Amino acid sequence: xxxxxxxxxxxxxxxxxxxxxxxxxxxxxxxxxxxxxxxxxxxxxxxxxxxxxxxxxxxxxxxxxxxxxxxxxxxxxxxxxxxxxxxxxxxxxxxxxxxxxxxxxxxxxxxxxxxxxxxxxxxxxxxxxxxxxxxxxxxxxxxxxxxxxxxxxxxxxxxxxxxxxxxxxxxxxxxxxxxxxxxxxxxxxxxxxxxxxxxxxxxxxxxxxxxxxxxxxxxxxxxxxxxxxxxxxxxxxxxxxxxxxxxxxxxxxxxxxxxxxxxxxxxxxxxxxxxxxxxxxxxxxxxxxxxxxxxxxxxxxxxxxxxxxxxxxxxxxxxxxxxxxxxxxxxxxxxxxxxxxxxxxxxxxxxxxxxxxxxxxxxxxxxxxxxxxxxxxxxxxxxxxxxxxxxxxxxxxxxxxxxxxxxxxxxxxxxxxxxxxxxxxxxxxxxxxxxxxxxxxxxxxxxxxxxxxxxxxxxxxxxxxxxxxxxxxxxxxxxxxxxxxxxxxxxxxxxxxxxxxxxxxxxxxxxxxxxxxxxxxxxxxxxxxxxxxxxxxxxxxxxxxxxxxxxxxxxxxxxxxxxxxxxxxxxxxxxxxxxxxxxxxxxxxxxxxxxxxxxxxxxxxxxxxxxxxxxxxxxxxxxxxxxxxxxxxxxxxxxxxxxxxxxxxxxxxxxxxxxxxxx
Amino acid sequence: xxxxxxxxxxxxxxxxxxxxxxxxxxxxxxxxxxxxxxxxxxxxxxxxxxxxxxxxxxxxxxxxxxxxxxxxxxxxxxxxxxxxxxxxxxxxxxxxxxxxxxxxxxxxxxxxxxxxxxxxxxxxxxxxxxxxxxxxxxxxxxxxxxxxxxxxxxxxxxxxxxxxxxxxxxxxxxxxxxxxxxxxxxxxxxxxxxxxxxxxxxxxxxxxxxxxxxxxxxxxxxxxxxxxxxxxxxxxxxxxxxxxxxxxxxxxxxxxxxxxxxxxxxxxxxxxxxxxxxxxxxxxxxxxxxxxxxxxxxxxxxxxxxxxxxxxxxxxxxxxxxxxxxxxxxxx
Numbered sequence: 001x002x003x004x005x006x007x008x009x010x011x012x013x014x015x016x017x018x019x020x021x022x023x024x025x026x027x028x029x030x031x032x033x034x035x036x037x038x039x040x041x042x043x044x045x046x047x048x049x050x051x052x053x054x055x056x057x058x059x060x061x062x063x064x065x066x067x068x069x070x071x072x073x074x075x076x077x078x079x080x081x082x083x084x085x086x087x088x089x090x091x092x093x094x095x096x097x098x099x100x101x102x103x104x105x106x107x108x109x110x111x112x113x114x115x116x117x118x119x120x121x122x123x124x125x126x127x128x129x130x131x132x133x134x135x136x137x138x139x140x141x142x143x144x145x146x147x148x149x150x151x152x153x154x155x156x157x158x159x160x161x162x163x164x165x166x167x168x169x170x171x172x173x174x175x176x177x178x179x180x181x182x183x184x185x186x187x188x189x190x191x192x193x194x195x196x197x198x199x200x201x202x203x204x205x206x207x208x209x210x211x212x213x214x215x216x217x218x219x220x221x222x223x224x225x226x227x228x229x230x231x232x233x234x235x236x237x238x239x240x241x242x243x244x245x246x247x248x249x250x251x252x253x254x255x256x257x258x259x260x261x262x263x264x265x266x267x268x269x270x271x272x273x274x275x276x277x278x279x280x281x282x283x284x285x286x287x288x289x290x291x292x293x294x295x296x297x298x299x300x301x302x303x304x305x306x307x308x309x310x311x312x313x314x315x316x317x318x319x320x321x322x323x324x325x326x327x328x329x330x331x332x333x334x335x336x337x338x339x340x341x342x343x344x345x346x347x348x349x350x351x352x353x354x355x356x357x358x359x360x361x362x363x364x365x366x367x368x369x370x371x372x373x374x375x376x377x378x379x380x381x382x383x384x385x386x387x388x389x390x391x392x393x394x395x396x397x398x399x400x401x402x403x404x405x406x407x408x409x410x411x412x413x414x415x416x417x418x419x420x421x422x423x424x425x426x427x428x429x430x431x432x433x434x435x436x437x438x439x440x441x442x443x444x445x446x447x448x449x450x451x452x453x454x455x456x457x458x459x460x461x462x463x464x465x466x467x468x469x470x471x472x473x474x475x476x477x478x479x480x481x482x483x484x485x486x487x488x489x490x491x492x493x494x495x496x497x498x499x500x501x502x503x504x505x506x507x508x509x510x511x512x513x514x515x516x517x518x519x520x521x522x523x524x525x526x527x528x529x530x531x532x533x534x535x536x537x538x539x540x541x542x543x544x545x546x547x548x549x550x551x552x553x554x555x556x557x558x559x560x561x562x563x564x565x566x567x568x569x570x571x572x573x574x575x576x577x578x579x580x581x582x583x584x585x586x587x588x589x590x591x592x593x594x595x596x597x598x599x600x601x602x603x604x605x606x607x608x609x610x611x612x613x614x615x616x617x618x619x620x621x622x623x624x625x626x627x628x629x630x631x632x633x634x635x636x637x638x639x640x641x642x643x644x645x646x647x648x649x650x651x652x653x654x655x656x657x658x659x660x661x662x663x
Numbered sequence: 664x665x666x667x668x669x670x671x672x673x674x675x676x677x678x679x680x681x682x683x684x685x686x687x688x689x690x691x692x693x694x695x696x697x698x699x700x701x702x703x704x705x706x707x708x709x710x711x712x713x714x715x716x717x718x719x720x721x722x723x724x725x726x727x728x729x730x731x732x733x734x735x736x737x738x739x740x741x742x743x744x745x746x747x748x749x750x751x752x753x754x755x756x757x758x759x760x761x762x763x764x765x766x767x768x769x770x771x772x773x774x775x776x777x778x779x780x781x782x783x784x785x786x787x788x789x790x791x792x793x794x795x796x797x798x799x800x801x802x803x804x805x806x807x808x809x810x811x812x813x814x815x816x817x818x819x820x821x822x823x824x825x826x827x828x829x830x831x832x833x834x835x836x837x838x839x840x841x842x843x844x845x846x847x848x849x850x851x852x853x854x855x856x857x858x859x860x861x862x863x864x865x866x867x868x869x870x871x872x873x874x875x876x877x878x879x880x881x882x883x884x885x886x887x888x889x890x891x892x893x894x895x896x897x898x899x900x901x902x903x904x905x906x907x908x909x910x911x912x913x914x915x916x917x918x919x920x921x922x923x924x925x926x927x928x929x930x931x932x933x934x935x936x937x938x939x940x941x942x943x944x945x946x947x948x949x950x951x952x953x954x955x956x957x958x959x960x961x962x963x964x965x966x967x968x969x970x971x972x973x974x975x976x977x978x979x980x981x982x983x984x985x986x987x988x989x990x991x992x993x994x995x
Binding site: 588590591592593594595596597599600601609614628631632633634635636637645649 | 867868869870871872878879880881882900902910911912915935936937938939944945947948951952
């Protein structure tokens with residue numbers, strides 16, 4: 001046996017040692033895997049500590065170890081730690097193999113005997129595999145200093161501004177006509193009651209005019225290729241039918257357009273816009289967009305009122321969608337959320353009972369720039385409500401819909417209560433399950449709303465109905481609820497009901513995740529690299545997630561994440577180059593028959609076909625080692641460095657204990 | 664090579680196989696005369712009369728070359744495999760059955776009881792009294808025996824040590840002729856036998872390498888049986904036309920006989936050099952080039968292969984990495 005293997009079994013405090021007999025595993029490895037080359041097997045409280053690492057470094061130097069197997073946590077956590085330790089001691093880092101006996105053993109078993117036996121098998125597999133490992137060298141490639149930010153809500157704007165202010169270029173892509181996101185629709189922000197537009201629009205303008213930001217609204221990313229430092233992105237710039245060079249944003253086209261359309265997006269269906277429109281007065285950019293599906297000219301072939309009146313001749317009915325190709329080094333996804341569709345809770349009557357409103361509708365009602373100029377009125381557009389019921393947790397914390405808490409709805413409900421009070425003097429009821437007002441100055445706001453006289457009923461609302469039972473219920477909406485504090489059922493008649501709807505992942509989050517090569521949680525939010533220690537990074541290097549795309553959160557948290565991701569991006573940019581994992585696929589030209597099955601599969605476009613030689617070829621600079629082609633090659637002609645058949649079969653043999661000292 | 668002045672001895676035997684391998688040897692036409700000229704054919708049940716006891720009487724290692732075809736299905740097959748191994752210097756696993764189980768190996772999907780039941784209750788079999796063969800039967804002349812079926816069919820190398828493998832169902836005659844030439848040269852000391860465990864009489868890459876059809880980037884929206892496509896494009900890769908062709912994973916050596924004339928490769932030359940599990944390779948390859956966005960679409964496309972096991976393991980089931988040669992059946 002030519003390799004000298006060291007095996008290091010970590011207790012991880014009691015994380016592993018509580019369920020696995022680590023001493024036994026170490027002794028067993030030394031005894032039963034000795035003929036494989038294991039010359040030392042140790043156990044230690046925390047292998048990842050500096051003392052633990054020193055232990056390994058010392059053995060590499062003094063015992064001349066040529067392979068190191070660390071039986072500890074998942075490679076996601078500490079593979080890098082131990083590879084660096086090996087490197088420090090002069091051993092090629094890729095000769096270190098991690099055996100996950102925490103995530104895959106101690107955390108998923110309770111029987112110590114079984115867990116210990118399994119830990120031995122995992123260690124045995126890792127030893128057999130490590131022997132097959134080959135030294136590998138990292139490939140360094142330069143990092144493109146441009147960044148793509150997808151989504152122009154507050155999180156995306158913040159992220160773009162931070163990077164742009166640091167002196168690097170940002171492409172900010174937004175699929176709506178204007179940046180601003182949901183925040184642009186709100187009237188006030190909790191808990192300080194700042195005017196949402198007043199604090200948002202300066203940021204929007206800054207992003208729109210920043211010399212380092214290329215703003216691409218009414219645009220969508222259609223393709224992403226490449227890898228950290230070198231992404232190639234295709235963006236579809238949808239036709240606005242407006243020449244942006246010529247348009248001054250004067251608004252005459254909107255004024256003259258004869259076609260009124262219900263605005264489902266910005267006005268949440270409560271107001272109208274024209275067929276050529278900017279969604280709101282402070283839109284950035286202020287070029288309008290032509291809604292082709294509703295434009296009279298596109299429908300009937302005549303009208304062109306906008307063209308006739310446009311003073312600069314900026315209307316262009318022949319404009320086509322445009323595909324832009326850009327290269328960026330990092331990507332920040334700030335794609336936000338969709339509002340939970342309150343229609344799904346049919347017993348609350350939204351869509352059936354006119355005076356049941358969603359939270360977004362109420363935001364528009366209460367907004368001074370909204371369809372009612374900020375007057376809080378019933379669906380008839382004129383009657384002020386005398387009593388209002390606000391229902392919390394609509395679609396959230398409900399196993400029929402979403403199990404999770406949408407975080408913002410309690411504070412949103414309290415904000416609504418305050419606004420109703422302030423503007424109408426109506427009696428306000430808040431129906432809540434638990435009041436969640438954690439974070440700075442939030443609970444104080446709750447106290448304030450309590451003092452204002454809002455009535456709080458703790459309990460889940462069963463139903464909102466217009467079927468009156470008593471005389472005082474006639475013509476009202478009746479909220480049937482359990483009052484868990486009073487211990488009884490109550491019927492409360494009100495004029496208006498506001499549903500504090502929860503947040504949901506974007507309807508297309510899965511497809512967007514696939515496009516950028518990141519995954520979604522069971523609920524559909526983008527998955528962060530580590531829930532606590534790496535909340536804005538993802539498992540795909542160079543792709544970051546911020547704001548509600550990662551999970552429900554309020555404005556301050558979204559802004560903080562936007563800034564955090566920028567710090568991560570700047571860190572990458574300032575490193576100037578990135579070391580690529582040397583895990584690559586290669587084609588054995590003798591075995592390749594040029595069947596071309598692999599040719600269309602590479603997500604990084606790394607596979608080419610050499611027609612003259614009738615073989616396929618992989619570009620090592622583009623290959624990310626994902627293994628798709630290795631698995632697909634019917635001839636077994638493609639091999640993945642670090643994941644060769646020899647390594648995998650050796651590991652399986654080890655797991656099945658076929659590598660033990662013959663008795 | 665022990666030759667002892669006289670002509671070296673040659674044997675050929677069929678175990679669980681169809682006999683096609685023997686025909687393929689005879690199909691080498693006048694080349695068969697070279698075998699006769701250079702070898703002393705001592706045992707070849709299909710071509711000449713010989714008794715097992717004659718072989719048993721031979722000295723161990725006295726046969727230079729044995730071409731053993733057929734899988735090991737019953738105790739007679741196993742006995743002959745072990746006997747011939749003992750008597751032979753070079754044991755060639757000849758043809759798909761011996762190498763990887765071939766069509767008889769597909770029976771490993773069923774327990775023996777089911778196999779026998781199926782064989783004696785076909786549509787054309789009238790067996791009202793459910794009469795099945797017995798292993799032994801007493802007649803006035805004494806006790807009669809027939810071979811006992813094993814629970815599974817095994818490729819030859821799971822029963823005895825094998826020196827070389829010669830794939831194909833059957834091996835192509837031109838390849839057999841080339842191997843005969845090689846062995847004659849080896850006997851004359853003009854060439855060396857390839858190292859133990861080598862595949863002889865076949866290529867190192869896949870059928871695609873020898874296939875004359877044009878190949879492009881693949882994107883399959885539908886799998887169809889070849890008879891459902893009219894007309895088949897004579898110049899384009901069959902797989903690209905939605906015909907599940909096994910060529911990409913199959914060892915070369917046949918000159919792409921089937922695809923060249925418009926029939927898909929069914930994989931009779933077995934796994935290519937780098938392929939550890941033939942069926943797994945093929946099904947991942949097929950799956951990776953289907954063009955679908957939803958699971959329903961994926962199901963619909965894959966349903967175009969009505970018998971996936973028969974498609975991707977037609978020849979290789981008993982020899983697969985999945986060890987479908989293991990005794991997995993609990994027989995009552």
